[in-house]
Amino acid sequence: MPMPRRPFPDNTPGTSRSTSATIPPNILRYLALVADGYGVDLHSELTRVGLDETVMRSAGLRVSYRQGSAVIRRAVELTGDAHLGLRVGAAQHLTAWGLLGFAQLAAETLRDAVETGVRFQNLSGAMVVWSADEEETGYVLRADLPDPALDPTVAVFLAEEAFASVVTLTRLSAGVEFAPQSVEFAFPAPPDMHPFTELFRCAVRFAADVNRMVFPMVWARRPMPGRDPVTYAATVEVLEQAMASRRDQQDLLEVLEISIAQSLPDVPSVVEQARRHASSERTLRRRLAECGTTYEAVVDGVRRERVEQLLYRSEATMRDIARQAGFSDVRALRRAVRRWHGVAPRQLRAREGRVGS
Structure with a gap:
């Protein structure tokens, strides 16, 4: 059962918006489980980006794209598995996406399940942008990266996780014999093709223009075993209400981030x-808590974006940089950068090929 989903409904990555708490941490939860199988404990990495064990158990938690990317990058490094995304996608269960997954189970056909996922992708915790359409070759599902300049390690992970989860959940919900017609990845071919052909059971092409998977039309039209029009309609109604609530939350975060960014170096x-x-302070803090964040975290995210831009x-x-980002002095800037990245500002700049000043 495919899981088309998208992290930011109206956002261009790279702006201060990218620091918002915006997506459920589904991928990170499964990533931690898979990493544990390698003997790698990600708790310290999650805590480093502000996601301690208590926070990760919260049903209302939303994490930022930046937090997710940082943990993914570190997990690939610690496990030594360049194709960790395949394992994480293949480890997922039908319950992974909550009500959205339930709606897809109750959809009439597999195609209807896919299109339901595309429609409500913002609620499922993805870090790719999904789209689907019928073409001459079959029913095509695309997974685009939200930022073309994304770290290559993270980009590979996200593309692999996306299609591995699609295949795994489709087999669990619609039939274990499911195989795509073809799968294409935009990243270069790996030295070992076996994990890809073993999982997808079809032709796999690399260095393609886009990440895409083609469903045979006979599968796209296949009735879902759990189809139930009454349950489907009721669940979709709840999802629509959740989408409206999420839009309100995103609007609040965007307004606050713009206000803070425009005020720097002063912070309102x-x-x-x-x-x-x-509004009252209490009401604003409550609304931010409903977004899974705090005012202090929003300020920290905007400052981080400004520091990295500079x-x-x-x-x-x-x-x-310290002055423009609103820090009291260079020492406060250094402490913040070490908290965000684990290195000093000059080391971080050197990674990007810049000469420290």
């Missing part, structure tokens, strides 16, 4: 922000 207090929104895209001195 939460009381001031509440006044700007004709480190990567300019030759500003550390003193200038």
